[in-house]
Amino acid sequence: MGSIVEDLEGALGLAKVSTDEALLALYAVDQAPVLDYQLPAAVVFPETVADVQAVVRSCADRGTAVVARGAGTGVSGGAHASRNSVVLSLERMNRILDLNPDDETAVVEPGVLNAVLNEAAAVHGLMFAPDPASFRISTIGGNVATNAGGLRCAKYGVTRDSVLALDVVLADGSLIHTGHRTFKGVAGYDLTGLFVGSEGTLGIVVGVTVRLKYLPRDVQTIAAFYPDFRQAASGVLAVGRARVQPAIMELLDGGTLAQLDDLHGSDLSSRGRSLLLIQTDGFGAAAEADVIRTVLAAGGALVTTESTAEAEQLVELRRSSRGAEVDDEYRVGEDVAVPRSRLVDYIAALEAMAGAYGVNLKVVAHAGDGNLHPTFWIDRVDRAVDEDAMKRLNLALDASIATALEMGGTITGEHGVGQYKLRWLGLEQPEPVRELQRRIKRLFDPAGILNPGKAI
Amino acid sequence: MGSIVEDLEGALGLAKVSTDEALLALYAVDQAPVLDYQLPAAVVFPETVADVQAVVRSCADRGTAVVARGAGTGVSGGAHASRNSVVLSLERMNRILDLNPDDETAVVEPGVLNAVLNEAAAVHGLMFAPDPASFRISTIGGNVATNAGGLRCAKYGVTRDSVLALDVVLADGSLIHTGHRTFKGVAGYDLTGLFVGSEGTLGIVVGVTVRLKYLPRDVQTIAAFYPDFRQAASGVLAVGRARVQPAIMELLDGGTLAQLDDLHGSDLSSRGRSLLLIQTDGFGAAAEADVIRTVLAAGGALVTTESTAEAEQLVELRRSSRGAEVDDEYRVGEDVAVPRSRLVDYIAALEAMAGAYGVNLKVVAHAGDGNLHPTFWIDRVDRAVDEDAMKRLNLALDASIATALEMGGTITGEHGVGQYKLRWLGLEQPEPVRELQRRIKRLFDPAGILNPGKAI
Numbered sequence: 001m002g003s004i005v006e007d008l009e010g011a012l013g014l015a016k017v018s019t020d021e022a023l024l025a026l027y028a029v030d031q032a033p034v035l036d037y038q039l040p041a042a043v044v045f046p047e048t049v050a051d052v053q054a055v056v057r058s059c060a061d062r063g064t065a066v067v068a069r070g071a072g073t074g075v076s077g078g079a080h081a082s083r084n085s086v087v088l089s090l091e092r093m094n095r096i097l098d099l100n101p102d103d104e105t106a107v108v109e110p111g112v113l114n115a116v117l118n119e120a121a122a123v124h125g126l127m128f129a130p131d132p133a134s135f136r137i138s139t140i141g142g143n144v145a146t147n148a149g150g151l152r153c154a155k156y157g158v159t160r161d162s163v164l165a166l167d168v169v170l171a172d173g174s175l176i177h178t179g180h181r182t183f184k185g186v187a188g189y190d191l192t193g194l195f196v197g198s199e200g201t202l203g204i205v206v207g208v209t210v211r212l213k214y215l216p217r218d219v220q221t222i223a224a225f226y227p228d229f230r231q232a233a234s235g236v237l238a239v240g241r242a243r244v245q246p247a248i249m250e251l252l253d254g255g256t257l258a259q260l261d262d263l264h265g266s267d268l269s270s271r272g273r274s275l276l277l278i279q280t281d282g283f284g285a286a287a288e289a290d291v292i293r294t295v296l297a298a299g300g301a302l303v304t305t306e307s308t309a310e311a312e313q314l315v316e317l318r319r320s321s322r323g324a325e326v327d328d329e330y331r332v333g334e335d336v337a338v339p340r341s342r343l344v345d346y347i348a349a350l351e352a353m354a355g356a357y358g359v360n361l362k363v364v365a366h367a368g369d370g371n372l373h374p375t376f377w378i379d380r381v382d383r384a385v386d387e388d389a390m391k392r393l394n395l396a397l398d399a400s401i402a403t404a405l406e407m408g409g410t411i412t413g414e415h416g417v418g419q420y421k422l423r424w425l426g427l428e429q430p431e432p433v434r435e436l437q438r439r440i441k442r443l444f445d446p447a448g449i450l451n452p453g454k455a456i
Numbered sequence: 457m458g459s460i461v462e463d464l465e466g467a468l469g470l471a472k473v474s475t476d477e478a479l480l481a482l483y484a485v486d487q488a489p490v491l492d493y494q495l496p497a498a499v500v501f502p503e504t505v506a507d508v509q510a511v512v513r514s515c516a517d518r519g520t521a522v523v524a525r526g527a528g529t530g531v532s533g534g535a536h537a538s539r540n541s542v543v544l545s546l547e548r549m550n551r552i553l554d555l556n557p558d559d560e561t562a563v564v565e566p567g568v569l570n571a572v573l574n575e576a577a578a579v580h581g582l583m584f585a586p587d588p589a590s591f592r593i594s595t596i597g598g599n600v601a602t603n604a605g606g607l608r609c610a611k612y613g614v615t616r617d618s619v620l621a622l623d624v625v626l627a628d629g630s631l632i633h634t635g636h637r638t639f640k641g642v643a644g645y646d647l648t649g650l651f652v653g654s655e656g657t658l659g660i661v662v663g664v665t666v667r668l669k670y671l672p673r674d675v676q677t678i679a680a681f682y683p684d685f686r687q688a689a690s691g692v693l694a695v696g697r698a699r700v701q702p703a704i705m706e707l708l709d710g711g712t713l714a715q716l717d718d719l720h721g722s723d724l725s726s727r728g729r730s731l732l733l734i735q736t737d738g739f740g741a742a743a744e745a746d747v748i749r750t751v752l753a754a755g756g757a758l759v760t761t762e763s764t765a766e767a768e769q770l771v772e773l774r775r776s777s778r779g780a781e782v783d784d785e786y787r788v789g790e791d792v793a794v795p796r797s798r799l800v801d802y803i804a805a806l807e808a809m810a811g812a813y814g815v816n817l818k819v820v821a822h823a824g825d826g827n828l829h830p831t832f833w834i835d836r837v838d839r840a841v842d843e844d845a846m847k848r849l850n851l852a853l854d855a856s857i858a859t860a861l862e863m864g865g866t867i868t869g870e871h872g873v874g875q876y877k878l879r880w881l882g883l884e885q886p887e888p889v890r891e892l893q894r895r896i897k898r899l900f901d902p903a904g905i906l907n908p909g910k911a912i
Contacts, residue, residue, distance in 0.1 A: 193649030283740025341558035
């Protein structure tokens with residue numbers, strides 16, 4: 001009868017199938033805390049759509065799970081290997097198949113890096129708007145699987161808003177095309193939207209048609225330093241009330257500033273205990289920045305306009321503010337979102353929680369869309385797990401989720417449910433809504449081989 | 457056993473159920489050509505979510521179809537009554553339940569008129585961006601059901617892009633809530649997107665949470681008149697190549713200009729044989745308009761900047777360019793979309809088709825997103841149907857669709873498939889994709905009572 005590995009080697013050839021122990025371990029997890037560590041039977045590296053179809057068919061025949069993977073930069077465990085699984089890495093399918101500057105569209109294989117597409121588009125004055133902090137190393141396919149957000153979502157939308165059409169391999173190995181190459185199209189149900197953000201549980205995306213947007217001619221950066229984090233958060237509302245739409249509006253707390261200074265030798269902490277970092281872009285960037293500076297200064301901020309080099313450095317620091325540390329059980333970064341009017345209240349509540357449970361907290365936020373990244377952590381002591389501290393960490397995490405939901409928020413603004421956030425999904429979605437999704441899952445994947453135990 | 461009408465009267469009371477013949481006839485159709493005229497058994501006017509649930513339950517019990525209806529301004533027959541149906545008009549559910557200026561969101565009942573929501577939002581410097589030409593009389597629920605587009609989609613997106621969450625009554629009468637109040641949210645599958653544009657075939661939308669955008673501070677209007685329609689279409693590409701994003705970019709052909717002059721006493725035709733009407737908005741509007749004027753003048757246009765009053769009149773004329781005539785079997789307005797690079801070719805092809813089949817043609821286009829509204833028509837002769845002319849009209853329609861698809865386009869950019877465009881859906885979507893949608897339909901509506909025979 002042979003094994004799934006033999007099937008795969010037969011179908012794809014040896015060069016596209018690995019069972020190397022070290023490699024299996026590397027591909028067994030993404031950057032999320034690991035709940036249930038499993039090694040896959042193999043990691044496969046398809047190079048064509050037909051390869052992906054062959055993998056899915058082999059796995060379907062044997063009831064082996066298929067865990068699709070982009071660059072493994074996800075932070076919710078959507079790419080963690082399951083029991084009895086094959087990890088299907090799309091990294092070798094990394095060609096830009098078409099980039100039409102007049103249509104303002106591109107067609108790419110899923111393994112194309114976000115940054116690579118952006119470089120190719122920039123030549124034509126275009127950009128792929130979704131910009132997760134991982135954009136240099138994350139793939140378009142991964143962005144699609146998680147419906148990734150990023151810094152400039154408030155103005156330019158999330159990944160879903162830039163995806164026009166998809167090529168998808170279904171659970172039976174068949175290939176379908178959804179959507180349209182045109183900017184608008186309403187023929188039939190929005191299957192494209194259903195696949196975006198479904199984390200490889202409904203099908204495997206093997207081709208993506210995206211809409212590109214215009215690279216802004218001008219970018220203005222404003223740094224507003226505040227003596228207090230909540231006051232900085234109220235600056236977000238003030239900008240909104242002025243009805244000016246920044247491209248980027250990021251909030252960094254004092255702990256984040258201190259950490260950035262430590263890591264990068266910057267001198268942010270001396271300027272304030274909190275930073276609201278704003279970029280405007282486009283033809284109106286300078287005029288918009290004028291309004292924002294006025295509004296923020298009136299709200300008590302120390303407002304500076306940054307030169308290009310300083311601005312780039314600040315935004316770069318923000319992108320790296322998650323730090324080099326990958327989340328683990330001692331350190332968990334959340335990504336709740338709350339309605340903008342509740343930002344100040346929510347931040348106050350977070351600070352109270354950290355105090356109440358005796359855990360460390362730092363917060364950055366895509367404040368323009370109310371999406372927060374609080375990170376709670378406890379110190380490791382000599383590799384020994386402090387059970388009480390772990391308990392307090394988890395209580396703080398649970399409290400941060402419960403409070404976000406009470407304020408009308410969501411458990412995940414952009415990271416996705418993956419494996420790690422399943423514990424909270426039932427708090428946001430009542431059983432009938434969850435059951436509807438399970439039924440959709442069964443419709444697309446009756447045998448349950450596509451990334452089981454994730455997303456819903 | 458009684459009848460469905462008695463059931464409904466018992467459940468809702470007499471004041472919410474009508475069987476008046478004239479009213480039944482009025483509510484039996486929307487503004488699309490009628491393929492298969494049917495009178496509904498009754499028209500019901502629910503005033504609460506519970507009313508809608510009661511109607512759906514009564515209809516489910518008897519296997520009666522439920523055709524949900526907003527204002528009946530659709531042009532694809534999505535609201536045409538089916539055989540053995542009840543028309544469920546949502547016009548009395550017309551309250552704005554919440555409008556939060558800091559959150560920049562609103563929660564509305566489906567019967568709220570697009571214009572009414574926009575008036576309420578404008579007080580706070582906000583707008584509901586989707587602006588179908590029918591915005592004064594069409595409802596948010598109808599906009600959601602068709603995923604309506606409009607003039608400013610190229611910059612602000614379609615209805616889907618402004619919908620955050622929905623309350624939906626399912627085919628069994630149960631009520632679910634999908635989505636999130638926050639701008640971003642990726643918990644679970646995108647059920648919200650699946651309902652948007654599904655034309656009442658998967659559930660009945662009884663509540664809509666929308667994201668509002670900022671009313672632009674400045675609006676600049678540019679009228680570019682050309683001696684030739686194709687040359688005007690090439691102006692669209694020139695603006696794109698300058699990487700300037702207009703809020704509105706509308707293309708009107710000579711026939712449309714002449715008709716507008718006839719109807720409204722304007723004097724457009726004397727200025728050119730075709731008009732490219734552009735609005736820029738926001739803080740950069742004036743700078744963007746400068747670039748556009750330069751680019752278009754270089755391309756041979758007679759470019760004028762319009763005063764506020766003239767500009768409003770021009771855009772108003774454009775919105776009314778469909779004319780007072782409702783489509784019928786002698787006059788059919790299409791809404792194909794093509795990739796922008798093919799606009800000029802497609803317009804040339806349309807003109808050739810009209811000549812080849814001996815039918816009349818006028819064209820307007822939301823050119824910024826490649827979405828065209830060609831209208832083909834034949835003259836009625838003394839109420840007698842000219843069978844040969846009808847045949848030629850239909851051949852021209854078929855050719856316009858086939859050519860749009862050959863160019864990588866779609867059969868419907870914003871109107872929806874409804875009943876009328878079903879004849880072409882199979883040309884765009886192969887059988888496996890259609891079957892997948894039928895299975896989704898069966899999952900949501902096993903008995904097939906929700907707007908049968910539409911959309912897919």
